[in-house]
Structures are given as C-alpha cells and as structure tokens.
Amino acid sequence: MNAPASPADALRASVTALLDGLPPRQAAGAVERLIASYRGDTPTHAPILRDRADVAAYAAYRMPATFEAVRSALEAFADAVPGWTPGSHVDVGGGTGAATWAVTATWDGTRPVTVLDWAEPALALGREIAAANPALRDASWERARIGTALTLGPADLVTVSYVLNELAGADRAALVDAAADAARAVVIVEAGTPAGYERVIEARDRLVRAGFRVAAPCPHSAACPIVAGTDWCHFSARVSRSSLHRQVKGGSLAYEDEKFSYVAATRLPAEPAPNRVVRRPQIRKGQVLLDLCEAEERLGRTTVTKRHGGLYRAARDADWGDPWPPQDPPV
Numbered sequence: 001m002n003a004p005a006s007p008a009d010a011l012r013a014s015v016t017a018l019l020d021g022l023p024p025r026q027a028a029g030a031v032e033r034l035i036a037s038y039r040g041d042t043p044t045h046a047p048i049l050r051d052r053a054d055v056a057a058y059a060a061y062r063m064p065a066t067f068e069a070v071r072s073a074l075e076a077f078a079d080a081v082p083g084w085t086p087g088s089h090v091d092v093g094g095g096t097g098a099a100t101w102a103v104t105a106t107w108d109g110t111r112p113v114t115v116l117d118w119a120e121p122a123l124a125l126g127r128e129i130a131a132a133n134p135a136l137r138d139a140s141w142e143r144a145r146i147g148t149a150l151t152l153g154p155a156d157l158v159t160v161s162y163v164l165n166e167l168a169g170a171d172r173a174a175l176v177d178a179a180a181d182a183a184r185a186v187v188i189v190e191a192g193t194p195a196g197y198e199r200v201i202e203a204r205d206r207l208v209r210a211g212f213r214v215a216a217p218c219p220h221s222a223a224c225p226i227v228a229g230t231d232w233c234h235f236s237a238r239v240s241r242s243s244l245h246r247q248v249k250g251g252s253l254a255y256e257d258e259k260f261s262y263v264a265a266t267r268l269p270a271e272p273a274p275n276r277v278v279r280r281p282q283i284r285k286g287q288v289l290l291d292l293c294e295a296e297e298r299l300g301r302t303t304v305t306k307r308h309g310g311l312y313r314a315a316r317d318a319d320w321g322d323p324w325p326p327q328d329p330p331v
Helices: 007-017 024-039 052-080 098-106 120-130 169-182 194-209 243-249 310-317
Strands: 089-092 113-117 140-143 155-161 183-191 213-216 235-240 255-266 275-277 282-284 287-294 298-305
Touching: 007 052, 007 098, 007 120, 024 052, 052 098, 052 120, 052 155, 052 183, 052 213, 052 235, 052 255, 089 098, 089 169, 098 113, 098 155, 113 120, 120 140, 155 169, 169 183, 169 194, 183 194, 194 213, 194 255, 287 310, 298 310
Parallel strands: 089 113, 089 155, 113 140, 155 183
Antiparallel strands: 183 255, 213 255, 235 255, 275 287, 282 287, 287 298
C-alpha cells in the first residue's frame, strides 16, 4: 500500500491540476498581471483575484511558494514552543488557503479551521483544493472584508500571509489588533522586500505592545537592531518550480527561492533561538562566517573555525534562518 502523499506533494498535484483546460498563454498573462498588483505598494479596495481563471493561474503559480514560506515560519515557531499544538486555526486573508496547508504540514491532527477572504472565487477554489487534504475537509471558507470592521472569535493560532501589502495603514493596524485580541499565537508573513519587512516590523511592534512575546525569528522581543532604511531582515525557502513558473519567468532551473519576512509571536511560554542566522553563511577555507541576530539585542558576526571541532561541522551545515548554536552539535 502506498503511503499517503505529504501535504506539500498533495498541494503541488492539486494546484497543477487547476491548469487543465486553461490555455498556457492566458495563464501566464493572468499571473504577470496579478504579480504586478501584488507587488505594488498601493493598497486596493477590491479583490485582486476576480474570477476562476485569475484564481487558478495565480494559485498554481503562488500557492507552493506561499506554502513553503509559511511552513518555514511555522516550523521556527514550533521549535520555540515545543509540545504545543494549535487546537484551532483562523487564516485571515487566506485566499485559496496555502497557510492552512502549511499548518497541517507542521502539526499532526485535525482542528477547526476557518479561512477568511473577501474574494469569493479564491474561497471557492480553496475549498475545492482542500478536498485533497484530509485535515482540511471540514474547514470553513467565509467571505469577510479584511480591515477596520474585522472581528475574530477566539483561536489558538491566527495566520496572516501576504495580506498586509493589500491594506491601508488603518486596516493593517486593525487586522493585527484583531488577531492579537483573538489568538494565543499570531504568525505574519510578508514578501522579503524592504517594504515587506517594514510591514512585518510594524505588526511585530503592535503585537509586543499587546503583550505578546516574539518566538521567531528574533531571539528577543526588544526593538529590531536593524537601523531603518539601511537593511531589512528576510529569509528564503526553496520551492519546486512548475512549468508555469518557468514559462512566466523564462527560467530553466527546477526550483526557485522564495524570499519572505515574518514574525511569529505568542502569549504562550516560548523559548526563542539563542541567536538566528540572518544571512547565508560564508564558507571559507577552514572557517565559516555567520551573521547573527543575537539575544543581546544586536547584530553580530561570529567566525567558527576547524579548531571548534563539532561546532565547525555544524556551522558548515548551517543555513540561512537557522538558530545558532544548534541544540546538539556534532561531536
């Protein structure tokens, strides 16, 4: 008997099937237009995804990348809050539900799941795709205006992924406040751009003021040590590239790297990473240079050499976004 497909594999197969019958040129054109809308910094006052063709093309193009970015953020959160499993999940602005799939890939079991979005075609398609995931078959897909009028019922976990860029400042603040009022844990993911990072920091500050503790990626809940305008904190998740990705981007590689910024904050007891690797490690002859966000509320660089033994081997295996040092370094 074949083992059940992982959430990642099941999602990939489901979104690939969406393009059956949709002319490749139409799919590529829809994706290019929608990417321009999503990357813009001007908030919209109508759903960006207008009909099934829009939703199918964009879901096939973006859902795997959103899934991998959110899963990376959730895994960092789960590491900081070991032993905890959310008993309920609300995905705000979830569209076709990529974040709900990421939650099922992070924690076993089923839980009440609600996806809120203002685009009915996205909700309808999300419900259709979710049939391939046993943990999501009873999920509730509800139309809601995301903004100052939003109210949320109590939930263990609220996710907000790639939504804040669509909202004006007052709506962003209202959404974060509503999530803080409702949830025990809030995970927010945005594009890994300077503007995306600024939106994440704005949300992070509001969550901390509401009494939340940052569980990831930061080793602390103090102000971000990055001087505004000089740099930005972001991470990377590898995504298998579909034929639609290659068609739209003209690339030949079988993968691409999704850059994202995020904050995972909670009212639960948390054990943040002692330090976080915030750049790709630089491997030199006999040494590894690690750029870290440190628990001492500063950015620093540490050099790990061969004389550090097992720690050196761990540094050679370290990746961008990893905690440092590892809990059980090689001997």
